Amino acid sequence: xxxxxxxxxxxxxxxxxxxxxxxxxxxxxxxxxxxxxxxxxxxxxxxxxxxxxxxxxxxxxxxxxxxxxxxxxxxxxxxxxxxxxxxxxxxxxxxxxxxxxxxxxxxxxxxxxxxxxxxxxxxxxxxxxxxxxxxxxxxxxxxxxxxxxxxxxxxxxxxxxxxxxxxxxxxxxxxxxxxxxxxxxxxxxxxxxxxxxxxxxx
Amino acid sequence: xxxxxxxxxxxxxxxxxxxxxxxxxxxxxxxxxxxxxxxxxxxxxxxxxxxxxxxxxxxxxxxx
Numbered sequence: 086x087x088x089x090x091x092x093x094x095x096x097x098x099x100x101x102x103x104x105x106x107x108x109x110x111x112x113x114x115x116x117x118x119x120x121x122x123x124x125x126x127x128x129x130x131x132x133x134x135x136x137x138x139x140x141x142x143x144x145x146x147x148x149x150x151x152x153x154x155x156x157x158x159x160x161x162x163x164x165x166x167x168x169x170x171x172x173x174x175x176x177x178x179x180x181x182x183x184x185x186x187x188x189x190x191x192x193x194x195x196x197x198x199x200x201x202x203x204x205x206x207x208x209x210x211x212x213x214x215x216x217x218x219x220x221x222x223x224x225x226x227x228x229x230x231x232x233x234x235x236x237x238x239x240x241x242x243x244x245x246x247x248x249x250x251x252x253x254x255x256x257x258x259x260x261x262x263x264x265x266x267x268x269x270x271x272x273x274x275x276x277x278x279x280x281x282x283x284x285x286x287x
Numbered sequence: 288x289x290x291x292x293x294x295x296x297x298x299x300x301x302x303x304x305x306x307x308x309x310x311x312x313x314x315x316x317x318x319x320x321x322x323x324x325x326x327x328x329x330x331x332x333x334x335x336x337x338x339x340x341x342x343x344x345x346x347x348x349x350x351x
Contacts, residue, residue: 121322121329122347151322152329155345160294160324167348242319 088216089114089179090188091171092142094129097190097219099236100227102137104218105188112182113139113287116147116171125242127286132239134287142287145174150275157269165258166266168207173272174279176213187211192219192227206258289336292343307342308332320347 088109092098093116102111115130127144134142147170154166175187191204208215219227231237288301291310304310307323307330323330324343336342 118322118347120331122319125319148329155322155324155329156327160343160345163345164348242317
C-alpha cells in the first residue's frame with residue numbers, strides 16, 4: 086500500500102508522516118509558492134523527507150494557481166479554495182503514482198479555519214481516502230512528538246499551513262458558496278497546470 | 288504611504304516604504320508566512336510600490 090503525503094515543511098505534516106510511515110510506502114508532495122515566498126519551505130521539506138527516510142519527494146509549484154485564486158475569488162474563501170485545489174491536484178497525482186491514500190497533518194481547532202465543516206468542504210469531491218492521523222491532537226502533543234522524532238529543529242520557524250492560516254476566515258463554509266466562487270476560475274485548467282509543474286526532487 | 292491590510296490580524300496600517308520587503312521588515316513579519324496582493328494581484332517582495340497603493344498580506348497556504 087502507498088500513501089501520498091502532503092509535506093509543508095511545518096511540524097504537523099512531518100509528525101503525521103512519522104506516525105504512518107511504517108504502515109505504508111510514503112511518497113511526499115510539497116506545494117511550493119515560489120517566487121511569492123522564498124525557497125525555505127521547499128528546503129525544509131527536503132530535509133524532513135530525508136530525516137523521515139522518505140525515498141520520493143515531489144514538488145509542485147502552485148504560485149500561478151494561488152495568484153489566480155487571489156485575483157478572482159473572494160479572499161474570505163481563499164484558504165478553503167486553495168486547499169481544495171491542492172487536494173484535487175494531490176488526488177490526481179496519487180492516482181498516477183498508484184497511491185491508495187492521501188495523508189496530511191490536518192488537525193482540528195488550532196485555528197478557526199480548521200473546523201469539521203471546512204474540512205468537509207475541502208475534502209468534498211476528492212475521490213481517494215484521506216488520512217488525518219493528527220486530527221484530534223493538540224499543538225503541544227504535536228510539538229512533543231516533533232521533538233521526540235528530531236524533526237522539531239527542521240520545522241522550527243513559521244508554520245506554512247496551519248498556525249498562520251487566516252485568523253478570521255469563513256469557518257462554516259458552505260459548499261454552494263465555495264463552488265460559486267470556484268466558478269470564477271477554471272479549476273480543471275489549474276489542476277492541469279499544477280501537474281505540469283511537477284518535479285521529482287528526491 | 289502604502290495602506291497595508293494584515294489579514295491575519297484583520298487590521299489596516301499605513302507604512303512608508305518602497306517595496307513589500309521593506310514593509311515586512313518594518314512590521315516584523317517573516318516573508319515566509321505571507322503572500323502579498325496588490326489590487327488582487329500577487330506581487331514579489333521586491334516589486335516597487337507606489338504612493339497610495341493598497342497591499343493585502345494573505346497567510347500562506349501550502350498544504351500539509
